[in-house]
Amino acid sequence: MELRHLRYFVAVAEELNFTRAAARLRTAQPSFSQQIRDLEEEIGTPLLTRTKRRVALTEAGRAFLDEARLVLAQAQRAVEVARRAARIDERKLIIGFLPSAEVKIFPSMLTVMRARFPELNLVFRSLTTLEQQRALSQREIDVGFLRLPVADPALRFDAVLRERLVAVMPADHPLARAEAVDIADLAAFPFLRISPHHAGGLHDIVEGFLRASRVEVTPVQDVDNVMTMMTLVGLGAGFTLLPDYVEHLLFRNVTTRPLTGAQTLVDLAMVWHQDNASQELATFRGLVVEALKWDAK
Structure with missing residues (x-):
């Protein structure tokens, strides 16, 4: 039959x-x-x-x-x-991201994006800045959230988030009760360095800040994962410098303090390939910008 x-x-x-x-x-x-x-x-x-x-x-x-x-x-x-x-399956938007975007951008606009395009499959890929630039150039992702600079001239970007660099230390650190800390006062303590292979742009920003401050620190380990970094700081292995998004990820035995002097700012950019003309991408970019304007009010 x-x-x-x-x-x-x-x-x-x-x-x-x-x-x-x-x-x-x-x-x-x-x-x-x-x-x-x-x-x-x-x-x-x-x-x-x-x-x-x-x-x-x-x-x-x-x-x-x-x-x-x-x-x-x-x-x-x-x-x-x-x-x-x-x-x-055909209507797909692939998004590369760093933790800053996951913490500070996505909660504000993903609900609206899903409501606007209920049949759109949003795919998220946690990638380093270098991995995102490579994936964007090869059209493997549609949009990325990464640190500047952008090397490929075919990539377009908007700087969508500006963060302060903060000191991350154990909660029982001698300087943890200070309202703000001078980087020179931390120089005597072990320094957990961001791996240049994992986050080259952020590594360079931190190194530039240390050079400008004329402070020599003692790196004891290169770390390529923010949660591993939090664990090591909590265990008392040292302190580190990270963008302030980490304040949303702190363990109980880890704290942050602002740095004294001129603020060192870290930009996060939304990046896409100039040939990607999809309506979903255009809407996504607009929602990101609108969400960040609303949060800034």
């Missing part, structure tokens, strides 16, 4: 006329009649009574009609579900 047998039977059951039912399904009547006979033979009982003047459903035919309609409806629903899944 195939779905076409059910379609033929439903058509003739509703029309009660083989000629009209065959025309409705654009099928030759002899073939149509044969399909109904094949169906009845497979079921083992007549579904229709036929005379030269009329066609009528048997009791078995009436029972079979309800079930046939249900099967056809379910088959159509399966088709629609599959097509919807295919559309969702």
